[in-house]
Amino acid sequence: MDEIVRPTRVEVDLKQLTENFRLIKEQTSPSKVMAVLKANAYGNGLVRVAELMQELNADYLGVAVLEEGILLRQSGINLPILVMGGMLGNQIPIFLKYDLTMTASSIEKLNQIDAAADQMKVKATVHLKIDTGMERIGVHYYNAEKFLEASVKCKNVNVEGVYSHFASSDSSDLSYANLQLERFLEVLNFYTKNSIETPIRHISNSGGILQMPEANLDLVRPGILLYGVYPSNDVKRTLVVKPTLSWKSHVVYFKAIKPGHPVSYNSTYKPDELIRAVTVPVGYGDGYFRSMTHKAEVLIRGKRYPVIGAITMDQIVVNIGKDSSFNGDEVILIGSDGVNSITCEELANWAGTIPYEILTNINTRVPRIYR
């Protein structure tokens, strides 16, 4: 199997993923855990990660879009699945058909869901989305009472949960996150005030799990932390998780380059002495960002070497100086050889982005291998 796939592959360490999940579960107990698997499980592979979460008895899965939920159902996943993104009214029958939990983010949507469920003679499961300060989707906290009232009246809707989302729980300054939590709890008073059973309450993402245990409530929604990456540099590392994803390739070509002979498109790099260089079959067409040009480094045979010249769609050139390397040598783009490592945080710095974008951009052209 290994031999027939591309020399470039993502390796996912399922043991480490299990370990990270257990640590999060332990730290946030007795809250339920919703494993967030959107964007191909942060590059780790949607279906395989979902299967593992099912084996580990995760309480819930979270995805962003309808198609992700459908793929999981078609792959035999029967855990409850919340689709967290915004949706259109004409998608509602498909949500119902696949037994996916909907995010209701307005009274209008709620009524559309109620009507569709009535027509299909099923009960729709929804989580109500409250906007406590993200201004993305959800009913504003200051208008939420009418929304909750309307939700109670929908006969064909089971309001299983009510949730919100933090804008900056991974920051060292938690004042805005605390304000959001306060607003959310205030909204939730509706239930006790009216003696209505409170649905599952949730607001916490990775940053919240690490820094705001008081926000765990009934369920937490870890995304990036599950994959062993911290949501920011500033966040307190109250849990020790380790990366699950490595990105590796292999040397496919070796050459010497004469001084003054430019490398790659637009000739932006010229060696000033004779160098040895290897070509590695990965590029921005795989999600190895072109913006890392003149910054990126890789590991070969336990040493760090710079990528030279423009990163192209499918190939990069690495300067190994006076060292030796041979066709087939492993090249680590993200990961560790036991002694040295290159993290997705480093790639994020080179590309001027955040680790989330690095992980979610390793595209499906790169085969995933599970260990």
Ligand SMILES: *Cc1c(COP(=O)(O)O)cnc(C)c1O
């Ligand atoms: C992406 C997402 C999460 C997970 O965020 P992380 O920072 O990766 O933990 C949780 N909730 C919602 C609504 C999301 O969109």
